Structures are given as structure tokens and as C-alpha cells.
Amino acid sequence: MTVGAFLGAHPPFDALDEDELAALAAVAEPEEHRSGTTILAEGLGPPAYVRVVQTGAVEIVHGGRVLDLLGPGELFGHAAMLSGLPLGFSAVARGATTCLRLPAESVRALLGRPSGLRYVARSLLTPLGDDHGPDPAQRPVGELIRAPLCTAPPSTTIREAAQRMTGCGASAVVVPLVDGRVGILTDRDLRAVVADGTDTGSALSDAMTAPAWTAAADRLGGEVLLDMLDRGVRHVPVLSPTGEVLGVLEDVDVVAASTRSSFGLRARIARAGSVADVVAAARELTPTIIGLHDARVAAGDVAGITAVVVDAVTRRLVDLAVADLGAPPRPLTWLALGSLARREAVPSSDVDSALVWVGPERDADAAAHSRALAERVLAGLAAAGFRADANGAVATNPLFARSYEAWAAAARGWLRDPTQEKAPILVSLVVDARPVWGVRASPAVPDVFRDARRHPDLLRLLGRYALAHRPPTGFLRDFVVEHSGRHRGRLDLKRGGLVPVVDLARWAGMAAGVTSASTPARLRAAAAAGTLSPAAAATLEEAFHLVLGLRLAHQVEQLRAGEEPDDLVRPVDLSAVTRASLREAFRAVASVQRRIVAELDLGVR
Structure with missing residues (x-):
């Protein structure tokens, strides 16, 4: 691609005609930068040139934090050039990077046009890194x-x-x-x-x-x-x-500017031509998560973006598997389960999955094709660093690969008799299900549970199942931690902090007629429907965001150190303020649980 064609494919240069593009291309100078090279340094006077990323990527850095990641076609240095003020950031090459250097006088007139002004306004609308008003x-x-x-x-x-x-x-x-x-x-x-x-x-x-x-x-x-x-x-x-x-x-x-790079990562995954290419693209997720966290993007948003990227990896791997195996004999849908389905994934999250096809329950060809496809997809996900659920909630397990009629029949059976073995666990998994690939317009398996309010026995059982997980508050104003083994003295943020809230939100959401949804969305729906008081829902949502933020911060530091991410923190390593906040959150969740236990015992629910 010529320089003119490259510029013309990206705003604001796409507003130029052929002669103007040719003139701009004639004065563009390519620059090669090695990884880690500072292209523009913070504090320098207004630049005489603006730059466009041609290949590679450029980090926008301020105060030691990566505020943005620019990809091919993105412009930088123009704000300081137009304002005449010193640069408020440094621009650093991430990996081998090529930029096109454009003289300021050649770009200034373009940025004064309506199309250029729109570009400048949009690029400056969201301040980088800090909060400036409501999120x-x-x-x-x-x-x-x-x-x-x-x-x-x-x-x-x-x-x-x-x-x-x-x-x-x-x-x-x-x-x-x-x-x-x-x-x-x-x-x-x-x-x-x-x-x-x-x-x-x-x-x-x-x-x-x-x-x-x-x-x-x-x-x-x-x-x-x-x-x-x-x-x-x-x-x-x-x-x-x-x-x-x-x-x-x-x-x-x-979206904050720091989040826009997620579109590019998803696009690279979608273009991957082989499993190896998918794996290579997926490796960008770790630096993306670290960059988003450093830019102070909310933990819930980082978790959601993580799930979106894993969805994209899964979708591309399914496409590649279908290209090799042939089209499924029956219309097929790949479902995400668990935290991925709720879009609450963190680096330690495993991949829960299921398959559903439209057609007869006992279709040997559909079952065989589904298993072969699932084996390839899960192998690709593992190679990309996304391990399958160790407890068997995976699409290669016949229990999680069925026809829609078989899924619906099982769900109706759980509604009628919730005391069946593992019914609460299976209901909890299935009600979270979200389609990732395939026939999105087909009947949704979780929809079978929309009338769960008509089955009080199931709801009571799910309520008691949710209440089985208690926050780790001790008697001496301390946390309950592991007392032996290699995890001695550590607190499990997932099991002790998130699971109690997630399970309560699922139960309360089902009682409000809500199936597949995020934990905060379920809590808000439960408050609106009266299945939880607004105060209880707000308490649980606040605790959810606090623990999720701590969990992500802990795992980001592990990723920086090259360690395998986990959910175990040492309370002594937390600041006094964080420990106090976490302790109060656990107590508040425990208080909500005690009120619900009393209502269940009295038959109010």
C-alpha cells in the first residue's frame, strides 16, 4: 500500500482528495523505532511534526502509567502542535514500530477543516487516565x-x-x-x-x-x-x-481512550488465519489488561473486555474448526458459562463452556461433530492460555453438549424436582449461559428459567445454596485465612469475597425473572422487582466492585512478575484502609445473608 493510500484510509486524512493526499505523502518521512524508544518526550515544546503510526504500536505514557495504546493509522502530537503548549505525555514504541512524520504546516490546515475539527474534538473528548466527571x-x-x-x-x-x-x-x-x-x-x-x-x-x-x-x-x-x-x-x-x-x-x-485498543485486538483475532495466529494475537491480552488497569479503567470494565477478547478467540477457533471439519450437521451454538458468560472474567478465570444444537436429542452425527469441534476449540484455547474448567463444565463433556430439547427437558426437570443430584450447581451454570458462536436467534436455554418465580421450591433451594458461602469474617476483627499448607495466612478473594455475592445475585435475579446477566445487572433488577431491598442490592453491588477491584489488582501484579495469577492475598500485605474497607464489605454482605436466612426459615421467600 502506498503512503497516500494508507493515509487516505484513516481519519482525518480520509477527507482529502487524491491530489491533497499525494502532496501530503510527498512530505511524509518514515521513521523506524526500536521497541522502548521514546519518540516524543513529555515536557518538550510544541512539536514541529505530528506522527501517524504506520506499523506496530505506540504507548502514550504519563507519570509512569500507560494511558493509551495507539495502533496503525492513529495520529499523535497534534494537540500540542495546535495549542502551542509543551507535550503532556511521552510517546514510546511498543515493539518495532514505523511512524510517518508529517510537517506541522502540512497538517495544520487539514485539522482546521470541519472534518479535521471533528477528529480533534473526538480525540480530546475523553481525558486520559483520570476521572473528569461521572463515569x-x-x-x-x-x-x-x-x-x-x-x-x-x-x-x-x-x-x-x-x-x-x-x-x-x-x-x-x-x-x-x-x-x-x-x-x-x-x-x-x-x-x-x-x-x-x-x-x-x-x-x-x-x-x-x-x-x-x-x-x-x-x-x-x-x-x-x-x-x-x-x-x-x-x-x-x-x-x-x-x-x-x-x-x-x-x-x-x-469508552475511555485507553479502552479503544481493545477493538484493534479483537479485530486482529478475527483476521487470524490459523490457530497459531489466534494464539499469537491472544498473547496481547495480558499487556492489554495491565495497560487498562494502569490507566485506571474500572475493574468491571476490564473484566468485561477480557471476556469479550476470550469470546473473540473462541469464535475464531470455532470458525477454523468448522473450516476443517465441515459445517455442523445441525444448527449449533457455542455457549459461554460462568464468569465469562457474566463478563466478569479476570486473568485467573477458567473457561466454562457448553454446546447446544437444534434437532433430535439422539443425533449421533451432531454429537460426534460437536465433540470433535469442542476438542479442537478447547485445545486452541489452552494453547492461548485459557484453561478449561477443571470440574467438567466443558463442551467436550456429554452433559454439556446436548440438543436444545434435551437441555430444555433437563431444565424443566430441575424446576420440577430441584433436589436432584447437582441440580443447584447445574442450574447456576446454565442460567448464566450466553451464546458466543452460532445460532443466536435459536431458543435460549436460560429462558426456561424465566418463570422460576412459579417454582418456589427451586428458588428456596438456590437461596440456601447461595447462602452456603459466607464471607470470611472472624471473631477477633480479622479475616478467616488458610491455616495450613502452602496457602497458609492467605485470603481467597474469589471464594470468600465474590462467590457469596455472585450466588446471591443469581438467586435474586431469577426470583425477579432475570436469567443470563451480569451480577450488577441482576442486583439492580432484583431491587427494581422487590426481591431485594434497594439497600441490600446496593450493599452487595458495592462489595462486588470492591472485591473484584482487589482481585484484579492482585493478579495484575502477578502478571507483571511473570507469575501464574491466583485469588490468594495476604491480608498483612494490604493497606490498613483496604483491610478496613474489605472487612466492612464482608460484614455488610454477612448482614444481608442473615436477613435472607431468617426470611427463608420463616417461609417469607
Whole structure:
């Protein structure tokens, strides 16, 4: 690819015509940087050049923390150049990196155009690394829409749609469809139209995505962002409760700059041509997690992004397996279970999985194909560093690879007789299930439990199962720790801190009619439905975020040291403030549990 073609494929240079691109390419100077080289140093005066990453990656560093990771096509140094102020960060090559150095005078005029101003505004909208106002991840997406709504009927030409987008100052146009759904055409779609040589006089319906994936206005930004990452989209129409399109949410509206690199990692995994390529791409997850943590991205968001990346690895491995084995004889869906399904994964999380096919229960061909596929996928995941669940909740186990009818029959059996062996454990796994690959439109296995409220015996049993895990609070204002063996003196954050909250949230969520969902979402639904008091739900959610944050911080330090991540911390190593916060959180969770125990004993629940 020529320098001009490379620049023209990325904003803000995609707004230039061929002659302007050729002129800019003529003054662009390639620079080769070895890994660890400081390309721009913090505190230096405004640069005479701005730079574009051509290959490799560049870390944006401030105060010893990595605030952002820039990939090919991303621009840096332009803010200091435009403001005339010293650089507020250092730019350091991660791995062998090539940059294109562009004279400031050649770029300044471009950044003064409407398209350039939009680029500058978007790149500076979210301050790096620090909190400046409410966290967008915790706000409803209806409050995060910045760009004006731009719409056009399907009969509009592509050229007219592009003109409307320019006039509106929007990066996407929404297209109402006759069935009540909507289509969408984005600036990325327009670049594809130009690259493919499509006639811009063609109807908009020939280039748009329809139906577009949409989000309800009351969904939280962090939850929608994870879905955007999972689906590989950067624009989503936001709908009011009545189905009216309120506007289009962009990833930059909700995601911190440090998180945007996750899109690139997911894209590299999706392009991997072999299992070895998938494994190589997946190795980027560890530095990504460390970088996100260092940039003070919330632990819940890091956990969600981790799950999205593991989903992408799984999806690509399934695609490669299907390419070798042939298409499944029956429509097939790969399900994530456990923390991956809830998008609460950390580096130590194992992979719980299941398979479901549409068709007869006793289909030998479907079962054999599913097992062969699962063996390949789990082997690939293991090679990429994601170990399978050691307790057998894996898609190679016939108990977790069944037809939908067999799954549904088993679930109905657990509803009728929850005293069956391992019923509480299996219900807890299945109700978390989330589709990762395959037929997403097929009946969802967890949906069988939506009427769990009509089965009080099951709910009571699940409630008692959830209450079996107690926070590790001792009698002498201390924690219960391991008393012998190599883990002596250590506290298990997962077993003692997270599991009690996760299990209570699942039980309370099921009582509220909620199945597959994250722990915080289940707690909020339970509070809204009255199955938990708002105060109890808030207590549990606060404890969840505290323990998850400690768990992630502990494992990040282990990753830095080249150690295998685990959940065991030494309370004496925690600060006095952290110990006090953790102790109070455990006590609050224990208090909620005692109230629920009393209600179950009295038959209130």
C-alpha cells in the first residue's frame, strides 16, 4: 500500500482528495523505532511534526502509567502542535514500530477543516487516565449521545446520504425501515464504498447495514460498550422506550481512550488465519489488561473486555474448526458459562463452556461433530492460555453438549424436582449461559428459567445454596485465612469475597425473572422487582466492585512478575484502609445473608 493510500484510509486524512493526499505523502518521512524508544518526550515544546503510526504500536505514557495504546493509522502530537503548549505525555514504541512524520504546516490546515475539527474534538473528548466527571460506563446511554441525529429514507442515494452526514456533522445516518426497525450507514461504510468503486448514485439500501443492532436508552454505557466490542461495531442507534430513535451512540462517547485498543485486538483475532495466529494475537491480552488497569479503567470494565477478547478467540477457533471439519450437521451454538458468560472474567478465570444444537436429542452425527469441534476449540484455547474448567463444565463433556430439547427437558426437570443430584450447581451454570458462536436467534436455554418465580421450591433451594458461602469474617476483627499448607495466612478473594455475592445475585435475579446477566445487572433488577431491598442490592453491588477491584489488582501484579495469577492475598500485605474497607464489605454482605436466612426459615421467600 502506498503512503497516500494508507493515509487516505484513516481519519482525518480520509477527507482529502487524491491530489491533497499525494502532496501530503510527498512530505511524509518514515521513521523506524526500536521497541522502548521514546519518540516524543513529555515536557518538550510544541512539536514541529505530528506522527501517524504506520506499523506496530505506540504507548502514550504519563507519570509512569500507560494511558493509551495507539495502533496503525492513529495520529499523535497534534494537540500540542495546535495549542502551542509543551507535550503532556511521552510517546514510546511498543515493539518495532514505523511512524510517518508529517510537517506541522502540512497538517495544520487539514485539522482546521470541519472534518479535521471533528477528529480533534473526538480525540480530546475523553481525558486520559483520570476521572473528569461521572463515569460514562455507569450512565444511561441516552445521556451520552453527542452527535445530532441524521436520518434518510432507503431510497436516498449514497452520495446524498454522505452530504446529509456532512451537513449534520454526524458520522452515521439512520435509515427507518418499514418493519419498524432501522438501518445504518457509517463513515466507515462510506470508505468501503469508495474503496470498492461502488456507484455513489446507488440507493442507500445497497450500502447500509440492516437491520442495525440497537440499544435501549436506559442501558448503562459500560454494558452497551461491551456489546459493541463483541459485535465489532462503533455506532449504535439508541431507542426510547417507545422505539423512537433518539440518536446514534459512538464508541468514543462512552469508552475511555485507553479502552479503544481493545477493538484493534479483537479485530486482529478475527483476521487470524490459523490457530497459531489466534494464539499469537491472544498473547496481547495480558499487556492489554495491565495497560487498562494502569490507566485506571474500572475493574468491571476490564473484566468485561477480557471476556469479550476470550469470546473473540473462541469464535475464531470455532470458525477454523468448522473450516476443517465441515459445517455442523445441525444448527449449533457455542455457549459461554460462568464468569465469562457474566463478563466478569479476570486473568485467573477458567473457561466454562457448553454446546447446544437444534434437532433430535439422539443425533449421533451432531454429537460426534460437536465433540470433535469442542476438542479442537478447547485445545486452541489452552494453547492461548485459557484453561478449561477443571470440574467438567466443558463442551467436550456429554452433559454439556446436548440438543436444545434435551437441555430444555433437563431444565424443566430441575424446576420440577430441584433436589436432584447437582441440580443447584447445574442450574447456576446454565442460567448464566450466553451464546458466543452460532445460532443466536435459536431458543435460549436460560429462558426456561424465566418463570422460576412459579417454582418456589427451586428458588428456596438456590437461596440456601447461595447462602452456603459466607464471607470470611472472624471473631477477633480479622479475616478467616488458610491455616495450613502452602496457602497458609492467605485470603481467597474469589471464594470468600465474590462467590457469596455472585450466588446471591443469581438467586435474586431469577426470583425477579432475570436469567443470563451480569451480577450488577441482576442486583439492580432484583431491587427494581422487590426481591431485594434497594439497600441490600446496593450493599452487595458495592462489595462486588470492591472485591473484584482487589482481585484484579492482585493478579495484575502477578502478571507483571511473570507469575501464574491466583485469588490468594495476604491480608498483612494490604493497606490498613483496604483491610478496613474489605472487612466492612464482608460484614455488610454477612448482614444481608442473615436477613435472607431468617426470611427463608420463616417461609417469607
